[in-house]
Amino acid sequence: xxxxxxxxxxxxxxxxxxxxxxxxxxxxxxxxxxxxxxxxxxxxxxxxxxxxxxxxxxxxxxxxxxxxxxxxxxxxxxxxxxxxxxxxxxxxxxxxxxxxxxxxxxxxxxxxxxxxxxxxxxxxxxxxxxxxxxxxxxxxxxxxxxxxxxxxxxxxxxxxxxxxxxxxxxxxxxxxxxxxxxxxxxxxxxxxxxxxxxxxxxxxxxxxxxxxxxxxxxxxxxxxxxxxxxxxxxxxxxxxxxxxxxxxxxxxxxxxxxxxxxxxxxxxxxxxxxxxxxxxxxxxxxxxxxxxxxxxxxxxxxxxxxxxxxxxxxxxxxxxxxxxxxxxxxxxxxxxxxxxxxxxxxxxxxxxxxxxxxxxxxxxxxxxxxxxxxxxxxxxxxxxxxxxxxxxxxxxxxxxxxxxxxxxxxxxxxxxxxxxxxxx
Amino acid sequence: xxxxxxxxxxxxxxxxxxxxxxxxxxxxxxxxxxxxxxxxxxxxxxxxxxxxxxxxxxxxxxxxxxxxxxxxxxxxxxxxxxxxxxxxxxxxxxxxxxxxxxxxxxxxxxxxxxxxxxxxxxxxxxxxxxxxxxxxxxxxxxxxxxxxxxxxxxxxxxxxxxxxxxxxxxxxxxxxxxxxxxxxxxxxxxxxxxxxxxxxxxxxxxxxxxxxxxxxxxxxxxxxxxxxxxxxxxxxxxxxxxxxxxxxxxxxxxxxxxxxxxxxxxxxxxxxxxxxxxxxxxxxxxxxxxxxxxxxxxxxxxxxxxxxxxxxxxxxxxxxxxxxxxxxxxxxxxxxxxxxxxxxxxxxxxxxxxxxxxxxxxxxxxxxxxxxxxxxxxxxxxxxxxxxxxxx
Numbered sequence: 001x002x003x004x005x006x007x008x009x010x011x012x013x014x015x016x017x018x019x020x021x022x023x024x025x026x027x028x029x030x031x032x033x034x035x036x037x038x039x040x041x042x043x044x045x046x047x048x049x050x051x052x053x054x055x056x057x058x059x060x061x062x063x064x065x066x067x068x069x070x071x072x073x074x075x076x077x078x079x080x081x082x083x084x085x086x087x088x089x090x091x092x093x094x095x096x097x098x099x100x101x102x103x104x105x106x107x108x109x110x111x112x113x114x115x116x117x118x119x120x121x122x123x124x125x126x127x128x129x130x131x132x133x134x135x136x137x138x139x140x141x142x143x144x145x146x147x148x149x150x151x152x153x154x155x156x157x158x159x160x161x162x163x164x165x166x167x168x169x170x171x172x173x174x175x176x177x178x179x180x181x182x183x184x185x186x187x188x189x190x191x192x193x194x195x196x197x198x199x200x201x202x203x204x205x206x207x208x209x210x211x212x213x214x215x216x217x218x219x220x221x222x223x224x225x226x227x228x229x230x231x232x233x234x235x236x237x238x239x240x241x242x243x244x245x246x247x248x249x250x251x252x253x254x255x256x257x258x259x260x261x262x263x264x265x266x267x268x269x270x271x272x273x274x275x276x277x278x279x280x281x282x283x284x285x286x287x288x289x290x291x292x293x294x295x296x297x298x299x300x301x302x303x304x305x306x307x308x309x310x311x312x313x314x315x316x317x318x319x320x321x322x323x324x325x326x327x328x329x330x331x332x333x334x335x336x337x338x339x340x341x342x343x344x345x346x347x348x349x350x351x352x353x354x355x356x357x358x359x360x361x362x363x364x365x366x367x368x369x370x371x372x373x374x375x376x377x378x379x380x381x382x383x384x385x386x387x388x389x390x391x392x393x394x395x396x397x398x399x400x401x402x403x404x405x406x407x408x409x410x411x412x413x414x415x416x417x418x419x420x421x422x423x424x
Numbered sequence: 425x426x427x428x429x430x431x432x433x434x435x436x437x438x439x440x441x442x443x444x445x446x447x448x449x450x451x452x453x454x455x456x457x458x459x460x461x462x463x464x465x466x467x468x469x470x471x472x473x474x475x476x477x478x479x480x481x482x483x484x485x486x487x488x489x490x491x492x493x494x495x496x497x498x499x500x501x502x503x504x505x506x507x508x509x510x511x512x513x514x515x516x517x518x519x520x521x522x523x524x525x526x527x528x529x530x531x532x533x534x535x536x537x538x539x540x541x542x543x544x545x546x547x548x549x550x551x552x553x554x555x556x557x558x559x560x561x562x563x564x565x566x567x568x569x570x571x572x573x574x575x576x577x578x579x580x581x582x583x584x585x586x587x588x589x590x591x592x593x594x595x596x597x598x599x600x601x602x603x604x605x606x607x608x609x610x611x612x613x614x615x616x617x618x619x620x621x622x623x624x625x626x627x628x629x630x631x632x633x634x635x636x637x638x639x640x641x642x643x644x645x646x647x648x649x650x651x652x653x654x655x656x657x658x659x660x661x662x663x664x665x666x667x668x669x670x671x672x673x674x675x676x677x678x679x680x681x682x683x684x685x686x687x688x689x690x691x692x693x694x695x696x697x698x699x700x701x702x703x704x705x706x707x708x709x710x711x712x713x714x715x716x717x718x719x720x721x722x723x724x725x726x727x728x729x730x731x732x733x734x735x736x737x738x739x740x741x742x743x744x745x746x747x748x749x750x751x752x753x754x755x756x757x758x759x760x761x762x763x764x765x766x767x768x769x770x771x772x773x774x775x776x777x778x779x780x781x782x783x784x785x786x787x788x789x790x791x792x793x794x795x796x797x798x799x800x801x802x803x804x805x806x807x808x809x810x811x812x813x814x815x816x
Contacts, residue, residue: 043556135640152803188612207574274581278582410572410577
């Protein structure tokens with residue numbers, strides 16, 4: 001018999017805050033983590049805005065956690081901190097007491113330290129021999145010596161977990177995929193609980209150069225820290241961010257047995273591929289349509305039961321239009337799309353890339369729990385082609401029984417989650 | 425999960441490209457002929473712990489009529505992934521009109537090919553380069569679409585776009601467990617009614633100096649060599665396969681984790697025991713074990729000890745085989761390759777064991793057959809999958 005799956009713990013690390021309560025409060029008040037930013041020692045980098053985690057605040061906040069003091073990749077440090085918060089938030093001293101528990105996390109591009117590459121330079125140019133001979137000098141927190149699965153393994157090791165440990169590599173849909181697969185594992189009875197989510201940091205020179213040359217992040221200086229403006233006429237690209245979001249998912253039986261606080265139910269998951277271009281989403285959002293429809297079917301929910309969508313909403317010209325068209329297709333019956341509230345958290349958080357789906361799923365959970373929908377800020381001039389209710393600039397109090405959270409990755413790799421209000 | 429007839433998932437259309445060449449027949453023959461010699465790595469020096477590997481020859485992707493922009497984002501491993509997918513899908517429909525609209529894609533991927541874009545940019549660096557000049561150098565010398573080549577998941581997009589697959593998907597990384605995760609999640613997506621067919625596959629890393637650097641850091645233990653390759657199979661759920669004379673189905677699986685030496689033994693033992701329980705068979709029913717090509721001491725010891733515990737026997741008496749002497753160690757593609765060897769063995773009623781002088785020794789395997797395939801992730805992720813076949 002399949003199990004219902006509940007969210008019983010949450011943790012977020014991002015530019016807006018270092019715990020979910022601060023981040024949620026920031027989202028509701030329309031506060032933005034986007035700010036003027038540059039690489040240390042680098043002048044005139046074309047991308048000038050980002051939503052970084054404040055290193056000083058992070059160090060102060062987590063100085064008491066010894067396992068965070070070891071050298072590790074930036075994304076892993078954020079993920080470990082978010083996992084610690086989620087497990088504490090669930091009221092668990094020993095998460096392994098829940099029985100069989102696994103980890104599923106999404107991650108993106110390894111964090112490359114340019115100084116590591118400098119070790120390779122010789123009079124004759126770069127040399128792998130030179131780099132190999134100086135391997136003891138590599139930055140111990142650099143992605144050259146860390147691997148994509150290190151976060152999942154580190155969480156499992158820290159908390160003595162024995163269930164499946166999985167790393168998802170589906171670009172910007174990574175965390176949503178991890179949450180979806182973790183949800184399925186509990187539902188079918190493979191595990192009692194899962195630590196799920198994602199962590200990422202693209203604010204390193206090689207990755208940001210790659211993203212910039214792709215034309216993905218905005219280089220505009222027209223709007224200052226109001227640069228990230230999903231669905232706005234003047235949107236010009238995403239604003240890169242970093243951080244992590246981790247949720248503890250638990251079976252109904254497990255959550256009830258320990259009288260856990262239940263924030264909401266994860267009710268469905270759907271994924272799809274665009275089968276279109278590597279460099280752009282399908283113009284009609286065909287892949288996004290499939291992901292949303294599959295998630296609704298998986299949850300046994302009709303489209304007219306949905307009242308809120310936490311959009312992927314990247315602030316790129318292509319995504320926001322195709323996502324709008326996709327929503328209108330999925331919710332076409334009786335023009336239900338006219339009654340939907342569509343919010344884009346990236347207007348405040350920036351784009352956490354592979355981790356993005358996790359804090360956005362947490363915001364969706366809190367919307368259904370508290371009946372509050374965060375705004376899409378900086379939406380000052382509607383794009384005529386983006387004509388849904390995007391909850392512009394001010395949060396809205398409104399009952400939300402069922403909500404969707406969308407994540408669409410580079411190359412048309414899509415994931416959608418259905419979150420349902422928990423009625424005790 | 426898999427022990428009800430209505431939940432049976434069958435394997436078909438194996439597609440593989442390894443150092444032995446194209447196709448599972450050729451790999452089987454190469455194993456029987458004896459170990460292959462690895463090839464020297466271009467530019468390798470005495471300092472490197474590995475100076476040779478099981479490399480694949482480059483192949484022509486022009487038959488796939490790839491989009492121009494896509495070609496510019498295809499890295500070595502993504503190219504291998506595409507070619508492997510092509511080898512499987514080309515068997516599904518001779519008219520090449522495969523309907524991908526209900527076909528899912530589940531992949532095991534390595535960490536992305538490392539040296540792009542930074543290394544190619546460094547090659548154009550002036551003799552004296554200040555760290556503060558790196559930004560300008562990278563901006564000037566990095567290829568425009570490198571943002572997509574930085575993502576290992578671009579391989580999924582390449583396959584989806586090239587073959588028109590729009591079913592459900594997931595991709596896992598970066599070690600051998602990722603290959604079997606793809607098999608398990610692909611099979612479950614069929615059981616849970618999401619797809620009619622699922623293409624599952626895995627690809628090796630491209631052997632490069634940075635991989636040697638990383639594997640050295642992860643304590644690569646010695647005699648094995650890295651290998652390149654891609655292995656794919658189509659999963660189906662349906663009546664046609666049940667009526668077939670030689671169906672091969674997934675009978676059980678389990679996945680676990682353990683980090684310390686003791687925990688790893690317990691984790692793999694538990695994975696094997698639970699997979700046997702799901703398949704509803706005793707350990708003695710296993711005809712053939714295709715063990716992961718472990719490359720760290722801790723995983724090697726864990727795998728051997730877990731086999732002894734689960735099968736109550738000395739490892740030298742077990743029907744154990746691993747293909748690394750012909751393929752090299754192929755990361756996520758290693759257990760996928762073993763899965764394809766299992767499929768081939770069950771279809772032909774034969775298995776491969778270690779023979780004299782390193783050559784594979786063929787033995788008969790008739791009646792109802794069960795084959796165990798294991799994967800041991802570098803950080804302690806363990807998976808066991810059991811296949812069931814019937815050779816008449």
